[in-house]
Amino acid sequence: MSALSNYALRMARLSARIFGEVVRPTDNKSMKVVKLFSEQPLAKRKEVYDWYPPHNTYVALMKNLRFLGLYRDEHQDFKEEMRRLKKLRGKGKPKKGEGKRATKKK
Numbered sequence: 001m002s003a004l005s006n007y008a009l010r011m012a013r014l015s016a017r018i019f020g021e022v023v024r025p026t027d028n029k030s031m032k033v034v035k036l037f038s039e040q041p042l043a044k045r046k047e048v049y050d051w052y053p054p055h056n057t058y059v060a061l062m063k064n065l066r067f068l069g070l071y072r073d074e075h076q077d078f079k080e081e082m083r084r085l086k087k088l089r090g091k092g093k094p095k096k097g098e099g100k101r102a103t104k105k106k
Helices: 006-018 028-038 055-068 074-089 100-105
Strands: none
Touching: none
């Protein structure tokens, strides 16, 4: 004679599903797999996807502060000054339609 009736088996399975337990009896090796699948995926864990600071936000904020005169970025100032000096010497980018390729066709 079986240990549990059909009704008791169905109720045990339903109870396990309701409370998030394993529906059928499993050994330790299978429980390891069940545990792995019950955990949240790595990509959805906050400590993984929030590892690095929001760099784009910081860059945009510093650019706005620099534009308003509240922050001084010496490296950016240097790059702009170099660009300005190149332009004075005639070393800047050519205007559209005045490059090597366009002058070669004429």
